[in-house]
Amino acid sequence: MRATSHQFPENVHEALANPTLRQALSKMRGGFPVNRAQAISRLPEFDALRDTARDIKNHTLEHLDFYLERFEERVVANGGQVHWCETPQDARQTILEICQRLNARSVTKGKSMIAEEIALNDYLEEHDIRPVETDLGEYIIQLRKEPPSHIIAPAIHVTKDQVIEAFREAHTELPADRPLDEPRDLTDEARTMLRQEYFDADVGITGANFLVAETGTSTIVTNEGNGDLTQTLAKAHVVIASLEKIVPTMEDMATILRLLARSATGQEFSVYTTLSSGPKRKEDLDGPEEYHVVLLDNGRSDLLGTEFREILRCIRCSACMNHCPVYGAVGGHAYGWVYPGPMGAILTPTLIGIDQAGHLPNASTFCGKCEEVCPMRIPLPQLMRAYRTREHERGISPKATRWGLRLWRFLATRPRLYGAVTGLVARAIANLGWGQGVVTSLPLAGGWTSVRDLPVTQGRTFRSLYKQTKSYPASSTK
């Protein structure tokens, strides 16, 4: 997909003005975060597991070359093949060659963010191979010809009415007057339409939540069962995964599995966790004849040597975006590429360049909620701050920001002047409220006050109150 991250401000304005999107997003707040909190309250060891999981992944990254080599050896011993791909083009080409060798007309696909990252569907279509998304959310957005807006709920921005519209338009072979009003009807219709596709497809492509070095296993975690039908019924199972999906042992995977579903949907465990170790064995009665792992680098090997290494611990649970006030207001498409929300604000500039995606690390209030909920303890705000610093150093942050920062630095390094100016401002804003308690419009800040009110100040700054009482205004033990 073509990135539009460079026009993030325009995307945001569009998103905020879209009532359908706001309606769809409003449902998220009562769902994922609430369910997550409940699931975690039932597992007292949750925080200790986060520490363990962080340490496992840090250990793995520190010895990534070793574990990748062991993984490959064991995939080969299982009868499979690993394809090392440096770039998205290499990965697309590798998959295309597998499909062409098998004379594939159609391929079924389980949900994969890496497939989005390399824009696989477009490429296959250009070469007359029909990709069929089988995850319900992915199927909906494939029909609507749009990218996912969330990493585990790709169609979270779509309302039921829009799904009905998309199904009526696409499934013209079904009676036009069929009832299709309930989510149940829609789920059943998708199930029916996709059933035969699994049998017809020559190649089944899935992502991977884990690659296990110990056993040469790829693991997917799903709720629908589409990933299982995709890999079991096709002639070849192609797994597309990036380097950092590797974990050393099954035990290490078990630890992270205890965090994944709880952090994502708030389930105790996802419905299907499927371990795949190679193609069907000689005596097996079903399963794919071939098993391929397409291992994508796309900049990650270099990323490993930078301060952004910690993002490579990400397990794509989506907790950061589910709790992000910015994501919750604008949705995923505004971020303009594959990965939205706080993890996307780090990964996107890393993968497509800070010139393209420099806005994203700025799309944060630094409320810290993302770091608070991240199961892998990735310090997301700190990494965003590091990107902001880089942008400032390279002079690519907006002029107004640079001037503002310069002005602030001038004041902040002159305490007396700072006190005088902030005292004046505090008094001015207090008077602006005209006794209403809020300011509804502010000179030079119309963009801010046009959509919200500013609570008035109390007339004094914290510093002047502190000087007067020589203690914190509220009761303090210090």
Add this chain to the structure above:
Amino acid sequence: MSAREAILGRVRASLGRGRLDVDKSAELDARLNAPIANLVPARGQVSGAAAVEDFIQMTLGAAATLEEVATDLEIPAAIARYLASENLPARLVQTQEIADRLDWDAVPQVETRSGPAVSEDEVGLAMALAGVAETGTLILRSGVQAPTTVNFLPDTHIVVLRRDDVVGGYEEAWARLRETCLDADGRLPRTVNMITGPSRTGDIEQTLQLGAHGPRRLHVVLVG
């Protein structure tokens, strides 16, 4: 230079070192060859009757149904009753592992066939290797005795689980896999399926729907 060498070279450059030395490699190989459990939560450390009790609660919580029977002899009749109560056809596809275990003569009204499932099969019957108490998760593995399609194609999935096979946490299930399921070359079965409740989706307005692509119903027969 191959892509493989290029990628591994960049990884090593980023880590600020060359190939690991022999001692370090041996240390990491030991970690891989004799895996050690990390922190296991208390609820993954239960055993015996407590584990069975937890398993039942968790699997019911995941929207599966469950029936307890005393011996294998009771299983066919229990399944016949279940099929009738759910208005399902008295016809099923079973794995060879189940066929070897159960005697269907007592319930001639149920038509059984053994082997992989096809799209017309409405009910599939398989045997679990283990049940994990921690989350009510069934562990099934593929093999000549147990084709995977039986677990995913039919609308209704019935799984037989022995009480003795209920374990506390996932790590115990891995131990069983390593003890009983590796082939002569030490390889895992082609696939291991961890199943917790029936298939579901929340992709339309976050409304939970059971039966997305996999089975709409998951029924556990706990025996022993």
